[in-house]
Amino acid sequence: MSPTRKSIAALVAGLVLCAGSAHPGIALTDEEIFRDVPFNLLNPGARAMSLGGAFTSLADDSSAAQANPAGLVTLRRPELFLEIRAQQLDASETNVAGPIVGEFFQGFVSAGALSNPSARVSPTFVSWVVPRRRVAFALSRLESLDVRARTENTFSLVGRQAVVDPLSGKPVPDTFEDIDYDLTADADISAHIVQYNAAFAVELLSGFSVGITAVWGRLDMDGRVDNLFVDNTALPNEPFAEPTLEYATRIDDDDTDLAWTIGVMWRPTEWLNIGGTFRQGLDFTLEERVPSIGLRHRAAQELYGKQFDLVLRTPDTAAFGVSVRPGERWTILVDVVRVEYSDLLDTYRPGLNRLTFPEPTTPFTVDDGTEVHGGIEYIWLARRTPVALRVGAWREADHRIRFGGTDPGFQQVFPEGEALTHYTAGVGVTVKQSIQVDIAVDVSDRSTAFVGSTIYRF
């Protein structure tokens, strides 16, 4: 990293405290478009969502094909399941500014971060289950990622910048030049992961079953990042008077992978269920290009080549759940889920971010997360029609990729995130013992999601 770039990074560090919340978590390269990949790791179905996603130990409808394949043997009749999800990740805008007096820079710095994800409405889960005596088969389709977002990060620096000794890389005492710069990363991303699952479950003994799901997934991704520079002191027609592209990256590729999920379920009594799953993540390798455009594209190409492999590794998850039915009307559920977000860093490639370029050794890290899900279901009969009321909550672990070194400036530029508490609720009705309709809402500080799902029992 050049001294100038390093000084800029250090200067903005104290101001960009909230940048992460504007463009949450990232993976792959350290470009801003990958700071947050909002995987759909919650168990599918409005019933599961309204129970805070705690469904590993119950899995007693056709969403078990995803939640816990071992639960499929609970079903007595063939079922068709359809889920429609409407999700809005909140748009966020962060603007911070303040004076800075430092070794490299003395003046005024402002930083702005804007993230504007699109609202999505789509059928996210379809499942078809055929139970037979002690065994069950299921085919399902799940959208585990569907994101379209536009982000813009701007850093403005107005003041005096130290003249740097080219040999020592240190500022020359008492020598400054006036600067007025804007550095911008303008980006958008569209990513879509669809999984096709084939599940099989068998009840080995009364109350004890195992299940396995083969998962074939496909990722389609389009991404664009333009890194711009403006010198606001330049006169019209002088270099850098207008936003000037320094370097850019592009992604337009797709890939497929095969993974597995295994599940076990034990029902020692009629009022107690215990379940566990391990869900292997999918690995996708995409081609990212560094096109020959922009003033500094050669530096980027020297670092990464004109194209390089970009690996998106969806996290492995392991879940353990317990559900208790103290009476016919009540069900209480708790799941503990371990999400290996560190899988995202297995092939992490720093140095392409607006502030880390072109430093490929900038350290980043992310913690694995332990998420707790809980919910309560109450069912009553309106005449002969079961009506269910459900509430729940779950704790989403912080999974923002953050700076992993000791530099306090970068620690502030790429800070850790915060765990989010989601509150959920929903209702459901089962008509004529054949058609079940459920709706649910999931609210957190960062997103709101509505899910409607229906089950038809043949």
Add this chain to the structure above:
Amino acid sequence: MTGRVRFAVLLAAAVVAAAAAPAVAARGTWYDPYLDGVEALEKGDPARAIELFETALARRPESGYHRTYGTNYIHYAPHAHLALALGALGRCDAALAEIGRARTAGEPEDDPSLAPRLEALAQRCAPAPEPEPAPPEELSAAAIGPSGSPPAAPPPAPAIDRTLLRRGLAAYLAGDLDTATRVFEQAASEAPDSAVAHLLVATVRFARWRADGRRDEALARSVRSALDNARRLDPLLEPPPALCPPELVARWRTLR
């Protein structure tokens, strides 16, 4: 440890858990044996059905509209179904006792489709009535015609083989229409002058025609033919409503 290695380890753990499964075997639900019993009864295996209903009853004695899995509820009528299974095996005393328990528990009211089946079974299993006492002298005299000669006594109804009748009814009540058809047709061929035998043939053929989606024209004609035979042999015969569907009874009445 990579995800794939971890997956292999967990898969091995699942296999070990499966091997250890006998240690964790649970008592099981009440509704699995109950629903399996209903299925066995419908498939003509009343002995297996009895075993399953007794298991279900041991796990849940209370009849009613109960939750199974998910948000599913079922009409749980173990006594009624146990009665039907016992009746299908000819164990009339036990069947009657279960019918009594089913009625006490309100099972026929809870699931009205069971009521006619239980009624038919009760009639079939009811003890034969005591012979009517001889009519008093004056009534016998009044029955004598003006000519002074007694009216001609109606001819005795041709008897059906009782074993065949029971077997056919058991199969019919258990939903085994193929067996019921075969048995009743045999009864009709052995007692061709029995209106009851032909009516039973018509009844079971009608049930098959309805189960087949009312598409088989030849079967529909054979129903009408059997009804005609019965009607010709005994115009005063009344089809028992507990056994014959209303549609068939109506058809019978139009023949008069």
